[in-house]
Amino acid sequence: MHEHVVPFQPRRFEGAAPHYLQGRPPYAAALFARVALLTGLGLRHRVLDLGCGPGQLATGFACFAGAVIAMDPEPDMLAIGAARIQGTVTNVSFVQGSSYDLTAAPGPFHLVTIGRAFHWMDRTDTLRRLDALVSAPGAIALFGDLHPDVPENAWLKEYRAIRKRHTGLDQPRWRQPGWPSHESFFLASPFSRLERIGILERRSIPAARLVDRVLSMSTSSRTQLGDKVADLANEMTEFAETVSADGMIDEVVETTALIATRAI
Numbered sequence: 001m002h003e004h005v006v007p008f009q010p011r012r013f014e015g016a017a018p019h020y021l022q023g024r025p026p027y028a029a030a031l032f033a034r035v036a037l038l039t040g041l042g043l044r045h046r047v048l049d050l051g052c053g054p055g056q057l058a059t060g061f062a063c064f065a066g067a068v069i070a071m072d073p074e075p076d077m078l079a080i081g082a083a084r085i086q087g088t089v090t091n092v093s094f095v096q097g098s099s100y101d102l103t104a105a106p107g108p109f110h111l112v113t114i115g116r117a118f119h120w121m122d123r124t125d126t127l128r129r130l131d132a133l134v135s136a137p138g139a140i141a142l143f144g145d146l147h148p149d150v151p152e153n154a155w156l157k158e159y160r161a162i163r164k165r166h167t168g169l170d171q172p173r174w175r176q177p178g179w180p181s182h183e184s185f186f187l188a189s190p191f192s193r194l195e196r197i198g199i200l201e202r203r204s205i206p207a208a209r210l211v212d213r214v215l216s217m218s219t220s221s222r223t224q225l226g227d228k229v230a231d232l233a234n235e236m237t238e239f240a241e242t243v244s245a246d247g248m249i250d251e252v253v254e255t256t257a258l259i260a261t262r263a264i
Helices: 017-023 029-039 056-064 075-085 099-104 123-131 156-167 182-187 209-215 222-243
Strands: 046-050 067-072 092-096 109-115 134-146 193-206 248-261
Touching: 017 075, 017 209, 029 056, 029 109, 029 134, 029 193, 029 248, 046 056, 056 067, 056 075, 056 092, 056 109, 067 075, 075 092, 099 123, 123 134, 123 182, 156 209, 156 222, 182 193, 182 248, 209 222
Parallel strands: 046 067, 046 109, 067 092, 109 134
Antiparallel strands: 134 248, 193 248
């Protein structure tokens, strides 16, 4: 499935990092506890957060594990993540690297987490490498978020249309027909026993967060847009004002985890 590998770009998220924490929906707090319980994660274990970004998963699992290594190729993401936990979380280490540099994160690990990043990797190669790093009873967990079709999320249609007008992009490659699912790669790997969990929450976010959200995407970051960024930010700000109430916008988010363990 080599034709379904996205070419590696180490600085793909350059310019997106400052907007990531403010823009992307956070994972539900209950999701961390549920995954820790289902995988048997404890303080004697180590976790690898691969493609960590600013470390949302790494810090979320820090209280459940003895040590967490957070790895990402984008230095700005690592700097933001490290600054965010300075003086508060002591068992998370940020390391520059990607799925192609897993020798920089020596195992074993009881749990490997990947949030919104598996589609950027050579998925077959990554799972092969992780097979040598994940301990025998351990697991890999993919995290993501979905917006169910409910009235609170009606504004997303125009949000996506605005983004498309300024980037010329519709659906990314990994959401188009014919792109193999993550599940198909896991089922063809040693980690073929799968369980999916999700937690739905109704949230209210500041209207200004819509600008952060669109600028947190690799294809609509400040680096990608260049001098066009102001036009997108202005249109998104005007749109956010029309769909907000008292400066806040409601949305319903389902944050999910696909837990993969070795077949018995």
